[in-house]
Amino acid sequence: MLTDRFYQELATLLKGGSQEWGPLSIAIGQGEQSWDRTPPLMQRGIQTLVHEVARQIINAQDIVYLNDENEVSVQATPRLRIQTNFPAELGTGTLRECGLLLGVGDAAVLLAYFIHPRIEKLSDATLIRHIQLDLRPGKVLPEELPTRYLGNTKSEEFHDLENTSAACQLNEIRIDRRHYFVSIDEALALGYDYCAFCFSKELSQR
Secondary structure (H helix, E strand, C coil): CCCHHHHHHHHHHHHHCECCCECEEEEEECCCHHHHCCCCCCCCCCCCCCCEEEEEECCHHHEEEECCCCCEECCCCCEEEEEEEECCCCCCEEEEEEEEEECCHHHCEEEEEEEEEEEEECCCCCEEEEEEEECCCCCCCHHHCCCCEEEECCCCEEEECCCCCHHHCHHHCCHHHEEEECCHHHHHHCCCEECCCCCCCCCCCC
């Protein structure tokens, strides 16, 4: 069992940084134009931005602790706000993605990733990006149950989002044809078949 103190100490490490880890940074990117029509599926295995255009290293003063009222705290808490500015001429153009990275260059590790509605950064504009992290394990509401199973209502097959391959072509599934299942049993009860690529050919009936 992880104690409450564990999350506070983890936040302290992130805020203070480590020469061994390297600095934290926020990156912004263009993403893909097709996302304006059909946003991609979010998968935990993502390792880089799709089309990064700029990255800013986070300074120590740009990381603050937050209390439960979302106010800045001088005491260490398991909640952080990380913020940076992208000044004029840096990261201009169409932006659709943002990420928090640990380390430098191509060796940096992507800790958090977000896709947002398209914004246009003009050459004379400053963009403020901030990310809030709550490192405490939270309670899951019934209507917010996480799921790793995605069904295609047209093909009536379902996928394991934590074991997919390019052959699954998940991004080709239209939004109105995506059906998320809490469990495998729920998908099978509705007559869906296993995807042969992310489950196995033995399980699939096709």
